[in-house]
Amino acid sequence: MSSASAKKLRPKYLNLRALLFEIRLPLPGWVSILHRISGALLVFPFAAWLLYMLDRSLASEQGFQAVNSYLDLPLVKAGMLLFIWAYCHHLCAGLRFLLLDLNRGIELPAARRSSVAVLVVSLALTAFFGAKLW
Amino acid sequence: MKRTVVGAHYGMRDWLAQRLTALLMALYSVMLAVILMRGEPITYPVWKDLFAQGWMRVATLLFAVGLVWHAWVGTRDILMDYIKPDGLRLTLQVLALLLLGAYMGWAVQILWR
Numbered sequence: 463m464s465s466a467s468a469k470k471l472r473p474k475y476l477n478l479r480a481l482l483f484e485i486r487l488p489l490p491g492w493v494s495i496l497h498r499i500s501g502a503l504l505v506f507p508f509a510a511w512l513l514y515m516l517d518r519s520l521a522s523e524q525g526f527q528a529v530n531s532y533l534d535l536p537l538v539k540a541g542m543l544l545f546i547w548a549y550c551h552h553l554c555a556g557l558r559f560l561l562l563d564l565n566r567g568i569e570l571p572a573a574r575r576s577s578v579a580v581l582v583v584s585l586a587l588t589a590f591f592g593a594k595l596w
Numbered sequence: 597m598k599r600t601v602v603g604a605h606y607g608m609r610d611w612l613a614q615r616l617t618a619l620l621m622a623l624y625s626v627m628l629a630v631i632l633m634r635g636e637p638i639t640y641p642v643w644k645d646l647f648a649q650g651w652m653r654v655a656t657l658l659f660a661v662g663l664v665w666h667a668w669v670g671t672r673d674i675l676m677d678y679i680k681p682d683g684l685r686l687t688l689q690v691l692a693l694l695l696l697g698a699y700m701g702w703a704v705q706i707l708w709r
Contacts, residue, residue, distance in 0.1 A: 498674060505667045505692075509699055517706045519640075520647055526640040553625065556618050563615070594633070 490577040497555040500548035508545045539595065546591045551584040614669040617662035624659040653707045660703040664696045671696075 474480070481487055487495070515532070518525040532538055558576050561567055567576050636642060646652055671692045679685040 498670075501667075501670050502674060505671060506695065509663070509667075510695075513699060513702050513706065517702070520644060520706060520709070523640045526643060549625075553622060557622070560615060560618065 488574070489581070490573050493555050493558065493577040493580050496551055497559070500552040500555075503544075503548045504552060508548065511541070512545070533595070542595055543588065543592050546595070547584065547588040550587040550591070551580070554580045554584045554587075610669045610672075614666055617666040620662040621659055621666065624655060624662075627655070647707065656707055657704070660700060664700050668693065668696055 474485070476485070481495075515529050519529040520526075533542065558567075558580050561576070562573070567573055631646065632638060647656070672689060675685050675688050675692070679688060
């Protein structure tokens with residue numbers, strides 16, 4: 463009886479609380495869930511936001527200047543930084559998934575290394591393009 | 597896995613389309629990054645001339661088509677995974693399609709004003 467109650471509850475269903483506090487999601491798992499989250503953010507609101515800025519900036523000289531000064535607002539810059547991160551992470555993680563599809567780097571140590579690389583490279587790219595934006 | 601051939605494509609087309617559009621968008625992204633960071637300051641005339649060129653408009657249109665297709669596969673996957681009630685999922689899928697269709701129309705309007 464005691465052995466049964468001491469056993470961990472199985473199956474374990476994942477929810478946000480479990481993900482954050484109850485289990486330790488391995489790094490490839492983080493890359494995967496962040497790929498989904500960044501993808502969803504890119505569809506909405508970022509695609510709409512960028513289309514709006516492209517529209518205004520191409521419409522007229524005044525529109526172009528307006529978008530330029532709009533991009534100087536701190537909140538807008540923070541939003542752009544999040545966009546840049548989402549884009550870079552989605553791109554890097556996506557390339558990793560393409561390689562995994564081709565059976566490249568599917569052993570656990572290689573998969574762990576590449577997931578670290580995705581997180582690091584996308585943050586570095588964000589810093590690089592963020593610096594360009596400033 | 598043994599599969600009965602009934603004409604369904606088992607998601608293979610979507611799976612492949614998602615990957616091919618991903619490559620297309622990656623190439624466009626690199627191209628745009630290179631163009632924008634050649635060192636030339638991006639003023640309004642530079643910006644306008646870039647998008648006035650036929651090849652740039654077509655490349656951007658292909659990017660937009662790729663994006664909408666790719667985003668539809670991704671959105672549908674996410675909704676299938678997390679939204680269990682059929683009615684709600686269908687509603688959200690229709691809304692996602694409308695949104696992506698609107699993006700497409702908007703992009704065409706911007707490119708060929």
